[in-house]
Amino acid sequence: xxxxxxxxxxxxxxxxxxxxxxxxxxxxxxxxxxxxxxxxxxxxxxxxxxxxxxxxxxxxxxxxxxxxxxxxxxxxxxxxxxxxxxxxxxxxxxxxxxxxxxxxxxxxxxxxxxxxxxxxxxxxxxxxxxxxxxxxxxxxxxxxxxxxxxxxxxxxxxxxxxxxxxxxxxxxxxxxxxxxxxxxxxxxxxxxxxxxxxxxxxxxxxxxxxxxxxxxxxxxxxxxxxxxxxxxxxxxxxxxxxxxxxxxxxxxxxxxxxxxxxxxxxxxxxxxxxxxxxxxxxxxxxxxxxxxxxxxxxxxxxxxxxxxxxxxxxxxxxxxxxxxxxxxxxxxxxxxxxxxxxxxxxxxxxxxxxxxxxxxxxxxxxxxxx
Numbered sequence: 001x002x003x004x005x006x007x008x009x010x011x012x013x014x015x016x017x018x019x020x021x022x023x024x025x026x027x028x029x030x031x032x033x034x035x036x037x038x039x040x041x042x043x044x045x046x047x048x049x050x051x052x053x054x055x056x057x058x059x060x061x062x063x064x065x066x067x068x069x070x071x072x073x074x075x076x077x078x079x080x081x082x083x084x085x086x087x088x089x090x091x092x093x094x095x096x097x098x099x100x101x102x103x104x105x106x107x108x109x110x111x112x113x114x115x116x117x118x119x120x121x122x123x124x125x126x127x128x129x130x131x132x133x134x135x136x137x138x139x140x141x142x143x144x145x146x147x148x149x150x151x152x153x154x155x156x157x158x159x160x161x162x163x164x165x166x167x168x169x170x171x172x173x174x175x176x177x178x179x180x181x182x183x184x185x186x187x188x189x190x191x192x193x194x195x196x197x198x199x200x201x202x203x204x205x206x207x208x209x210x211x212x213x214x215x216x217x218x219x220x221x222x223x224x225x226x227x228x229x230x231x232x233x234x235x236x237x238x239x240x241x242x243x244x245x246x247x248x249x250x251x252x253x254x255x256x257x258x259x260x261x262x263x264x265x266x267x268x269x270x271x272x273x274x275x276x277x278x279x280x281x282x283x284x285x286x287x288x289x290x291x292x293x294x295x296x297x298x299x300x301x302x303x304x305x306x307x308x309x310x311x312x313x314x315x316x317x318x319x320x321x322x323x324x325x326x327x328x329x330x331x332x333x334x335x336x337x338x339x340x341x342x343x344x345x346x347x348x349x350x351x352x353x354x355x356x357x358x359x360x361x362x363x364x365x366x367x368x369x370x
Contacts, residue, residue: 041076098196112145160200226251234307341366
């Protein structure tokens with residue numbers, strides 16, 4: 001890559017994160033803002049706080065290994081929540097007001113308060129109908145509030161459509177089945193009556209507005225400068241929709257650690273067909289598809305997180321341009337030794353269970369199970 005491409009969603013995909021760091025280092029050298037201001041940072045949105053600390057250090061070490069000065073001063077690493085809030089203030093004005101009411105610091109207390117006002121037989125039975133033991137009832141009520149806060153936090157990101165339905169419908173259903181226990185949607189309607197948007201609704205609105213208006217610069221950067229998205233192995237659909245909207249106006253580079261060097265396109269249909277068969281209660285077809293998965297997919301890939309599997313399958317449905325996915329890496333794919341560890345790594349990358357069958361030294365301790 002000799003220059004920044006146009007708007008779009010671009011991927012660097014590899015099974016080794018150190019090669020993704022090298023791809024990132026090459027990419028940030030083409031920040032258009034550097035033509036007029038060398039110290040304008042490139043924005044890198046990272047998957048977690050650990051990566052945020054590790055990435056600049058690893059970039060500095062990588063530059064030093066290649067004979068350059070081990071200095072990284074052109075990088076601004078942000079977590080997704082911080083990036084989206086900054087972007088939301090530019091695009092929507094003041095959309096984050098009221099979002100604190102749905103954060104983990106406040107939501108359990110709000111739920112605890114509302115649980116005392118809801119009349120529901122199941123809830124009363126759990127909390128204990130004996131008013132003589134108020135302390136025990138309060139402890140159970142607080143434990144319930146914490147668990148429900150975690151549940152709603154997951155729904156805000158992964159199933160905002162359910163929450164929207166619960167707000168509109170007094171008798172909501174999921175896949176044709178009434179929601180149980182019934183106080184869960186009622187409690188959400190009470191919580192959602194407060195001003196402000198929860199995280200999922202905020203991201204949905206942000207994606208819609210960016211799609212319509214475009215995306216402004218967050219720092220003194222060029223409007224055509226790419227945004228770098230590093231280290232994600234799964235991503236909620238609402239966040240992926242925001243990145244897709246941004247990619248219509250400027251380049252978005254995604255650096256994706258993928259355990260396999262084979263594209264998921266070849267096996268995605270098996271997972272989709274199994275999901276459809278389960279929804280149709282066609283258990284004979286489910287059994288056949290399970291057999292196909294057993295025959296065609298490495299067992300360690302099959303056991304990989306469903307969130308990760310679904311993320312990469314969602315990417316296959318997007319207009320995604322590969323910049324350095326599985327290219328010119330034949331030499332790196334070769335086993336570096338006959339150790340058990342390298343045999344397992346190679347078999348996963350190639351989706352080839354037969355690659356596990358190598359002769360190893362009985363004193364090989366490269367792979368241990370604790």
